[in-house]
Amino acid sequence: MAPSRIKLNDTLSRPGDLAVALGLREGGTEVSAFWISGAFTPIARLWPLILMSKLCTMALLHIPLFQSGRISHALILTFMLLVDGLLIFGPRGNRFQDQRPHVQKWLMLFVVLLSGMSFSLLLGPAEFAGPLSMSLAAEVAVALLAVSVFGDRRLLGVGYFLGTLLVSAIQGAGFAQIGLLLSCIAVMLIAAVRQATADLDRAIALHQQDLRARRSDRLLQEYEQSGQGWFWETDRQGCLTYISHTLARTLDIPEEELAGRPISDIVCAGDNQHGAGERTLGFHLSARTGFSDIHVRAAATQDERWWSISGQPVFNEYGQFHGFRGSGTDLTEMRRSQAEVKRLAQFDSLTGLANRVQMLRSLEEAIAASRGRPGDCALMMLDLDRFKSVNDTLGHPAGDALLRQVSQRLERVVGDRGLVGRQGGDEFKILFPGRHDRALLAQLAQTIINSLSQPYTVEGTAVVIGVSIGISACPHDGDTADALIRNADLALYAAKGDGRGIHRFYSSEMHADAEDRRKLEEDLRHALACDGLHLVYQPVVSSRTERITGYEALLRWNHPVRGAISPAIFVPIAEDTGLIGPIGDWVLRTACRDAALWADDIRVAVNVSPIQFANPGLPATVMSALAASQLAPERLELEITESVFLNDDDGTDSMFARLKGIGVRLALDDFGTGYSSLGYLKKAPFDKIKIDQSFVRGAVINGSRNSAIIKAIVSLAEALGMDTTAEGAETQDELALIRQLGCSHIQGYVYGRPLEAGEVMQRQSSHGAVPLIEGFQSSRPERKTMLRTVAVHHEGNAYTGRIRNISSTGALVEGLWHVPAGALMAIEFNEGLSVNAVVRWSRDDRMGVEFTGSIDIAAACSMPRSLAS
Secondary structure, eight states: OOOOOOOOOHHOOHHHHHHHHSSSSSSOOSSSHHHHHHHHHHHHHHHHHHHHHHHHHHTTOOOOSTTTHHHHHHHHHHHHHHHHHHHHHGGGSHHHHHOOOHHHHHHHHHHHHHHHHHHHHHOOOOSSSSSHHHHHHHHHHHHHHHHHTTTOHHHHHHHHHHHHHHHHHTTOOHHHHHHHHHHHHHHHHHHHHHHHHHHHHHHHHHHHHHHHHHHHHHHHHHHTTTTTTEEEEOOSSSSEEEEOOOHHHHTTHHHHHHHHSSSGGGGGBTTTTTTTTTHHHHHHHHHHHOOEEEEESSSSSSSSOEEEEEEEEEOTTTEEEEEEEEEEEOOOHHHHHHHHHHHHHHHHHOOOSSSSHHHHHHHHHHHBBBBTTTTOEEEEEEEEEEEHHHHHOOOOOHHHHHHHHHHHHHHHHGGSSSEEEETTTEEEEEESSSSSOOHHHHHHHHHHHHTSSSSSETTEEEEEEEEOOOOOETTTOOHHHHHHHHHHHHHHHHHHHHHHSSSOOOOTTHHHHHHHHHHHHHEEEEEEHOOOOOEEEEEEEEEOOEEEEEEEEEEEEETTTEEOOOOHHHHHHHHHHHHHHHHHHHHHHHHHHHHHTSSOEEEEEEOOOOEEEEEEEEHHHHOOOOHTTTTOOEEEEEEEEEGGGGSSSSSHHHHHHHHHHHHHHEEEEEEEESSSGGGGGGGOOOOOEEOOOHHHHTSTTTOOOOOHHHHHHHHHHHHHHOOEEEEOOHHHHHHHHHHHHEEEEEEOOGGGOOEEEEHHHHHHHHTOOOOOOOSSOOOOOOEEEEEEEEEEEEEEEEEEEEEEEEEESSEEEEESSOOOOOOOOEEETTTEEEEEEEEEETTTTTEEEESSOOOOOOHHHHOOOOOOO
């Protein structure tokens, strides 16, 4: 960095700097040159004394002021008076003072030179009478008086002597006189140079000191005005004598009111909650010792503010204590940031719920050993169903908004009974400390499911999601946090595997189920890579022409060890693991390749999962499959479920438009079983509505309302110009009813089991498009296989029996020998469910009974029996 000023040795060695020191040249920025001209005004005030001394000297030398006949004498006198008058009045004028300092110096030098010359001319030539002439003595005496008036500005004295020397030289003075004057000039010049150098150094030091002082004042003012810090000062008694304006404004107290008040009045008293900063401050003030960074809380402020105060005692040169002087900074924002960091460390930033860390700590505290025993608590793991489709279709901001609404509903339902936290993504946890009844937990879980399944409004769009819940309890399901979390997670997987939107309690069998699911996932990946999957085709028959119009492609998996595995088992696994995409592409390409070998008027229907439908690349995949197989687009029918409308938006409409642009047909699958309203039928370009098999089965049974539902759907489809297909027809009486209700197409086991691709070709070769009816003649209520211990009451006696299978109208009971047909008995499933029955047949220890009234099979199967078996 360059030096701040020039050293003395450098000044003497450089003529330019010497001229600056003498005031003959304008200086740089390192010093203010106005110290040079500061002496000119005092000189002007004292110069009348010099003029008076000149006049007195003339009188002593008997030199008249006016001599008749000597015009030159009068002119010289007049000139001298004018020059000395200029020295008296000129430096005081504004025009002179407005000039730069070095210009003033040159003007003064010139006028002083003229003053010396005029006085010497007035005295006349010097003539030595003895050692020294009187006129020379007078000139030197006046010149010395002038030098005394000039003071530190000795260069002006050099100018005055130089004027005298010039006149002496012109008048032909002797060597002695010239030498005397030169000696005076030399001495004055050396003194002027030395004095000027000292003046320059002193001026530079003072200038820099002034700059530092002004810079310090400016920095302190800017520091105070920025609000980052402030200054204070007290007297001996600790009362404020100075305080920054910014702090007074923060306290909303005028500065004059703060003056004289103890500094302890502006801080709050210390306590255990907020720290003892005030007490520490008071101790230092009393002990008169310095202190640094004492944290105190401000008093008399509208909001909570914190300061860090530092101070040092002030003593005079005699060691007497005068008070304290110090500074302070505002810690409020830093404390708020620390509080926010602490909050973020414990709470989820998106939802405000407890985060993973806090939930784990709370769970560990809840199960912490009390007197050697783990504490009682229950843990719920929640996973939102269909949340990913919201993110995929509406975007992540919409997903975040949905998560916030979900968290609000969870807090309303749980209340103060437990702690709700977010695990991450769309997963949540709920911790219930203490012992909780299993039935109450089940009721609360169902309440949560019902609440979270209600529609949401996100960015103006109606969204419906679901939730699956897994529950574990301590100490029954584990006595460590890891065990409870793992087991609740297994219960959650079980709930999702059983259809989602339900809750499940942990049971020991779930470990085996989880391992089995993991193994199935590995086997499914291997099957996809090694062509272990295959398709079968179920015929779709026209009810008007009694001919096959198409086949639905159904995915099948024959496991090399487990045999045939139902799609209801492995398709959810494929959806959860991301395999549904490549599997769906394989199904589409394989079905198109097989259908290309069929008759030209027979279509193929392929199911499209919601995950496939949300993929923007689906139209490209469809066109590629059609092009590779050379299948006409109108012969491909894509079956889409209602779940694609859960997030009805422009993306859904665009996908429908792109698919219809290809020329394929679109069918709405499983109609009536989803969550959406009928509004989408107004704009969705469906060609067909497929009536779910749950409405077809049991439609012919007396009292069933299914036939009315089927009729309503058929009427709706006809009004919209769409075909209808009734799925799941298994018996001939169901077939007749479906035809009677007006369905345009029928599909089900009544036309036989689904066929492999080669069997379809053989059937077309032998029978063409004529279907074969293979179903039973009539329907019977659904029967469910089970092994259940029940109590059988007959003529006042109670017996123990076991139910092998059951329907809503009867059951197969074993364990009672030789019961006569027609016997009337009461079968007790549990304390809350009992039904009367009549024995229709009996063989050995088995008998078939018919209930006198229909029962709820689900209730009979799910409610446990407390009797010993």
